[in-house]
Amino acid sequence: MGENDVPIFHSVFLDAIKKGGRVYELGLIFQFKARTREFLKDTELGWKMFRRGKIRLLPSSFRGKKEIREIFNVYEKGGRG
Amino acid sequence: MKEVSYYPGCSLHGTAREYDESCRGVSDLLGIKLYELEDWSCCGASSAHCTDEVLSIALAARNLDIANRHDRELLVPCVACFSRLKAAERERQGQGVPIRYALDFFSSEPVMEEIKKKVVKPLSGLKVVCYYGCLAVRPPQITGVKEYENPHHMDKLVEAIGAEPISWSYKTDCCGSSLMLARTDIVKKLSGRLLSMAREAEADCIVVGCPICQANLDTRQEELAREVPVIYFTELIGLALGHRDVKRWLSRHIVDPMKVLSVRGLI
Numbered sequence: 001m002g003e004n005d006v007p008i009f010h011s012v013f014l015d016a017i018k019k020g021g022r023v024y025e026l027g028l029i030f031q032f033k034a035r036t037r038e039f040l041k042d043t044e045l046g047w048k049m050f051r052r053g054k055i056r057l058l059p060s061s062f063r064g065k066k067e068i069r070e071i072f073n074v075y076e077k078g079g080r081g
Numbered sequence: 082m083k084e085v086s087y088y089p090g091c092s093l094h095g096t097a098r099e100y101d102e103s104c105r106g107v108s109d110l111l112g113i114k115l116y117e118l119e120d121w122s123c124c125g126a127s128s129a130h131c132t133d134e135v136l137s138i139a140l141a142a143r144n145l146d147i148a149n150r151h152d153r154e155l156l157v158p159c160v161a162c163f164s165r166l167k168a169a170e171r172e173r174q175g176q177g178v179p180i181r182y183a184l185d186f187f188s189s190e191p192v193m194e195e196i197k198k199k200v201v202k203p204l205s206g207l208k209v210v211c212y213y214g215c216l217a218v219r220p221p222q223i224t225g226v227k228e229y230e231n232p233h234h235m236d237k238l239v240e241a242i243g244a245e246p247i248s249w250s251y252k253t254d255c256c257g258s259s260l261m262l263a264r265t266d267i268v269k270k271l272s273g274r275l276l277s278m279a280r281e282a283e284a285d286c287i288v289v290g291c292p293i294c295q296a297n298l299d300t301r302q303e304e305l306a307r308e309v310p311v312i313y314f315t316e317l318i319g320l321a322l323g324h325r326d327v328k329r330w331l332s333r334h335i336v337d338p339m340k341v342l343s344v345r346g347l348i
Contacts, residue, residue: 009263013128017140021122023091032262042265045300045335052333054096064120067143075136 008035021068024059085186086153086178087115088144090162090292091123097159097292099330103315104158104183106324111195115156118147124165127259141169149177158183158315160291161259164216167223182224184217184290184314188238196241201323203243206345209317210249210284211235212275214294218253229253235314239288242321249282251275256297265301272297279309285341286310288317299335310338320347 012031016023029046033039049055085108093101108115125140144166148155155178157163163182170180186192218229226232230253236246256275257268276298279287287309289295298311311334319327320342328348331338342348 005263006260009259010128010131013126014132014136017123017125017129022094023123023126025091025095029262048335049096049300052335054098054333056095060094062120062122064122064143068122068140071136071139071143074139075133 005036008032011035018068018072020059021062021065022060024056026055026057027059082112082114084114084116084153085156085181086148086151087117088121088148088155088157088162088166089117090121090157090159091126092159092292092296096296099333100158100292100295100313100315102326103313103319103324103330104156106326106330107187107315107318107322110199110319110322110324111192113192116151116153118144118155121147124162126161126165130165130168137165138169138172141165142173145169145173145177145180148180152178154179154181154186156181156183156186158290158292160184160214160216161293164223171223182217182290184213184235184238185224185226187314187318188234193238193241196238196318196322200242200321202321202347204239204317204321204345204347205243207244207342207347208247208283208285209239209244209288210247210279210282211239211252211314212256212279212287212289212294212298212311213252214289214291215253215255215258217290235288235290238314239317242318244317247282247284249278249284251278256294258293258297261293261297268297269301269304272301273304276302276305276309280305280307284309285345286312286338288312288314290314302336308336310334310336310341312338 016028125137129137166180218226218232221229239246257271260267302308316330
């Protein structure tokens with residue numbers, strides 16, 4: 001764990017928005033763990049949250065992905081909207 | 082019946098579902114009809130804010146465009162979302178429907194009066210500390226909160242439902258916020274201090290109005306000698322108003338709030 005994990009988190013978070021329009025938390029956690037290689041961290045906590053119904057197994061449906069892609073296209077091309 | 086648009090945000094569709102459920106439940110009892118914003122998207126949160134100003138405004142503004150299709154105020158329970166939506170609104174010179182943070186909305190005079198009238202079980206004997214965190218009050222030019230260093234609106238709200246707010250000095254200190262996954266060491270330190278101070282103030286529980294603060298405080302208590310439940314203000318309103326689903330909401334917490342509520346004879 002260190003300073004580098006912060007930009008990794010933000011990058012994974014923005015990727016999640018870009019792909020799904022909304023942040024699907026379980027997907028975000030898996031992606032973050034994959035990037036930081038800390039697979040075992042907080043697994044017990046994750047299990048507790050799952051048992052309490054806090055972890056959604058599927059992302060919620062979202063129909064505006066095209067609009068979100070356009071917003072990211074502008075950002076990635078360095079445009080100003 | 083009052084009608085408002087509702088922007089739940091990503092957390093309330095996941096780990097903070099009890100906040101979503103209690104917002105909806107309490108609104109229902111108060112005769113407030115919530116219309117979830119159709120096809121809302123993520124506000125961009127801290128990650129967009131830290132990365133690119135234009136991206137962060139564009140992501141939040143998409144939701145304002147949807148909200149502005151209706152002539153209804155926009156109710157936002159997550160304070161991080163609220164802050165980003167307000168930033169986008171500011172960029173547009175305030176044009177559009179009013180954006181209301183749930184705590185401000187439920188503690189506003191007319192809604193609080195309605196809550197008082199409908200209390201069936203005053204939360205007598207329950208000692209709480211109100212934790213506002215950062216974004217519920219700051220920056221004041223975004224939130225409009227005048228007492229941003231020592232706010233009282235949540236204290237007044239819990240008082241209105243019969244609980245006893247304890248004065249403490251940590252109302253607006255940071256819990257670690259979006260560092261929750263990347264720097265758990267910092268979150269443990271910041272949230273740990275808040276939890277210890279809540280204990281020192283002899284609070285039965287901490288009351289919050291933010292899904293990130295709730296998660297940071299609720300999930301980082303393993304090293305504490307005594308745990309402190311962290312309860313959403315909407316859950317407490319639901320309890321005082323006698324909502325039938327309160328136990329289900331509270332069962333989702335990592336630190337069980339039932340014990341302390343049962344000791345006080347409230348559940």
